[in-house]
Amino acid sequence: MSGIPGAADPAEDVPDDLHPLRHAIRLPPRPGRPAPWPEWVPQNVVRALRDTGVEAPWSHQAEGAELAHAGRDVVVATGTASGKSLVYQLPVLARFAEDPRATALYLSPTKALAADQLRALSALGVPDVRPSPYDGDTPMDERDWARRHARWIFSNPDMLHRSLLPLHGRWSAFLRRLSYVVVDECHTYRGVFGSHVALLLRRLLRVARRYGATPTIVLASATVARPAEFAGVLTGRDVTAVVEDGSPSAGRTVALWEPPLLPELGGENGAPVRRPASTESARMLADLVVEGARSLAFVRSRRGAETTALTAQRLVADVDPDLVGRVAAYRGGYLPEERRALESALVRGELLGVATTNALELGVDIAGLDAVVVAGFPGTRASFWQQAGRAGRAGDEALVVLVARDDPMDTYLVHHPHALLGAPVESCVLDPGNPYVLAPQLACAAAELPLTEEDVERDFGGDAARTVLDALVEDGVLRKRSVGWFWPSARERPAATVDIRGSGLGQVAMVEAATGRMLGTVEGSSAPATAHPGAVYLHRGESYVVDELDLAAGLALVHAEDPDWRTDARSTADVDVVRVRSRTDHGPVSVYFGDVRVTGQVVAYQRRTPDGTVLETVPLDLPAQTLETRSVWYTIDEEVLDAAGITPARIPGALHAAEHAAIGLLPLFAICDRWDIGGLSTALHPDTGLPSVFVHDGHPGGAGLAERGHAVLERWLRATRAAIGDCGCRSGCPSCVQSPKCGNGNVPLDKAGAVVVLDLVLTALAEHPAPGGSQEAPA
Known part of the structure; x- marks a missing residue:
């Protein structure tokens, strides 16, 4: 049926349009290709890595590390659990050994990922590295210590934008010795957010240059199309790509599952609906737990993760009540200590089944599971393979099941396996020249250091940036002098009001009228459709109804209510x-x-x-x-x-x-x-x-x-x-x-x-x- 080598057709005695198993494809195991340790890696680093079980680098790790050590900007785009972190650890630690004052900056899209990488580095026990977190959860006294003493800062674009760059004078010692900038999971920097991050990196490199530093950039990515081209747009520099994965991979069977239509249940305008992907996934997770298979079920929402876990627990209880405690949910919003406990329990095998959001897709070191169930295509092939990569132990086969949702994309993929399994991953798309992104970023750059003609030409796109700067001058945001463009206020800083993750239309705060408690925010662009008077608003599983929406003030007032209708x-x-x-x-x-x-x-x-x-x-x-x-x-x-x-x-x-x-x-x-x-x-x-x-x-x-x-x-x-x-x-x-x-x-x-x-x-x-x-x- 599929035309893919190793594919199995659904059972022949069941009509094709009724059998939910559309395709099953076995991906053979791949042996690892080890490489010698580079001669420039300090022996104490080699010993520390061997003590953690890394006997030798894989070929892609050695190739990427050699490029970075030679001062070449590099992007490593290989699979989940392929050890991309070693590509930047080796050159950074070698540089630290050569120069006791050298520094490095690590950036990740999430605090959890940065914390996980910081723990892994600290566990090596290499002396005089002095790594430190610097994010929104870091107490002020620890931030002060990091600024004065840390050599390797683990942070995120938000802190770089709001804290480090606006106060770069306080970071002068760190920036003057900045040798490496690590951009982890760079494929997540796409669209408007990615365009902001691209200009943010240009701001960082410009300020570092002001202090005499020209750091090498090392980027790590999931497998994406044309990674060198994408990384070049993101950083504004020529980047070399490493894409041949030398790490071993377990054999996997990938099953594409389409829940049946339920004609007895009519949806909107009487259209038939399918059995929900979350329901199917909960049943599969329960079956896997009963069989003793360590498994993850990826779902698309926090509420879905909780519901899937509860459903799986109920199904498991009917077979073996002792297994109920070995099923749990994992999602953002938990306390850090709760997340760490769940991660440890899963790694040790105390938990057999976990229903999770994509919080376990990036960075957290959990691999070698027996099975992964993906409840609905996660939006990109890159994300699908990140999630699928959590399954597979050395020498053992693993199972990955994609359960289709009611969605045109899912329908297409389960009927056309080549589009998922035989096609290259997608291109990351971003546009640093978008004037709606460029304008606030140029204002931030001018507030950090006056913008010169050379800056505009080299870092920010030349004529397109000049057009935006002229508009900013006309609007009174910036001032133009003979030597460049200046931010006019010594007190106000534009970074405080520029949301690098937003649409550019601001946020609307959702506030409980009776208590004044802010529940969350919604994008200003979507507020009329999701936060209008009378709308049902869900927050952490609780229902509220909107009483009033003030777009000009960015405020919506709500009251708690659990109606039996939706809007x-x-x-x-x-x-x-x-x-x-x-x-x-x-x-x-x-x-x-x-x-x-x-x-x-x-x-x-x-x-x-x-x-x-x-x-x-x-x-x-x-x-x-x-x-x-x-x-x-x-x-x-x-x-x-x-x-x-x-x-x-x-x-x-x-x-x-x-x-x-x-x-x-x-x-x-x-x-x-x-x-x-x-x-x-x-x-x-x-x-x-x-x-x-x-x-x-x-x-x-x-x-x-x-x-x-x-x-x-x-x-x-x-x-x-x-x-x-x-x-x-x-x-x-x-x-x-x-x-x-x-x-x-x-x-x-x-x-x-x-x-x-x-x-x-x-x-x-x-x-x-x-x-x-x-x-x-x-x-």
Whole structure:
């Protein structure tokens, strides 16, 4: 069935459309390729590593360490548990032995990962390293000690942005001797967050240069497409990639599992739904625990992790009550000591089954398990392989099961195993030139040190940065003098107000009105849809209802309530074409990429029962929001649609369904989430005069996602067509064309019409290629 060597077909006595096991593929074990210790590694470091069980480095570890020791910026993109940390430990520790005053900075996307790496380094017992954490949990007296005495700081981009760089004068001794900057799990720096981090690294290197340091950068990544190119964009420097994994790997069987449709249960608009992936995963986890297999089940939410663990415990109790205590949940939000205890119990085998969020995907040293269950595709192939890599002991076989959710991406993958198992991983997408990111980062840089023409040309993109700087001067944010651009205030620092992880539209605080307690925050861009008056807001498993939303003040007031209904926002949207950057004509189809203005407004919300029945539609009076971003779009001649049987009455539903499915499949080609993307389809767009489908970035200025979609349009739409065609429903469901974020309540949708539309577009692209050949880029 699969066409992949080693693949097994589902049982022959069960009809294919009813058997949940779509494919089973065995990946053979891989032997390790050891290499000699580099001659420059101090003997006490070699002894310390051997004492921990590292007899010799693997080939990729030695290759990456040699490059870094020679002063070459390097990115190591190899699999989970391949020992990437040794690539930077060896050159840093060797440098420390050569120069007693040399320093290093380690950056990770999470505090937990940095803490885990700090523990591993400290366990080596190498003298005079003086490592220290520097994050939001570090007490002030320890921060002071770290600034004065630590040689190796373990931190994150947030602390670099808010504390170290704005106060770089206090860090002058550390920065003057900065020899290495380690950027761990760098594939997580993508989209708007990645664009901020890219400019943050340029700020760091600029300030270090001010103190006379030119540190070598060592980056560690999951396997991603074109890692050298991505790392170069992230750091602004030429980076050499190490991608040949020399570590051993256990044999694994990867099973692709699609829960059956449950026609007796109707979802939104009567569409059939599948048995939830979390329910299937809980059952699998329970079965594995009963069999004595050490297992993880990865789920997508904190609440899902708790629910999956509880369900598995209940199922295990029916078979062997003594095993209930060996099943637990693991997620962010636990106290550090709780997380460490769970990690230790899992490593020692005291815990057999753990339901976890992606908190156990990155960094924490847990590998060698018997099985991993992935409840729903985690959004990227890179994340899937990170999670799958937790399974596999030397010499033993392991099991990995992907359980499909009601989602077009999951539908496509379980029917097309090559897309998951035989394809390269996605490209990381980021755009440091996004003016909505560049402007606040340039203001931060000018506040740290006045910006010179040389800085702008070398570090921040030249002419594009000058345009942004001129606007900042005109707005009074910066001042221009003959020698450069200056931050005018000696007291205020822009870093305090720039959120490097946000959308640029600020945060809305969710506050319990009766107590004044802040429960959490939501993005300003999503607040009208998720925090409008009457909305049900969930926080740590508790339900609240929103009483009031003040977007200008960034405040939503809520009260505790546990209603027996949920809420769905209803919205309108318009897309105006601002600038066409690219156009290609393909007979009856034209393809565009450019700048757009998206105007959206939440106009109502619906109260629905858990099964989707609408109880009430409540109008809302909220202001419209405008988003300047980038989009890819295509148009089709109406005559061609009519000739193919798509009458004018069917056009809106056909385009709408094609748009939804395309949004669901774009993450297959760019590391992103469907919530990072928006779209619009219309039978007659005022700017094109034709039936049109737009897919746009959901962030101001764009995050590079629509641009990536434009580059791989034909493959993207072909996968979209396959996902719709592979789904077993009749008229459309969440596994193909329904969207959980649709502002129109998934009305109208025409599944059959979407297939016709996509067939027409794909035929036109094939029969009328653009001048100069295909616009496709490698994955």
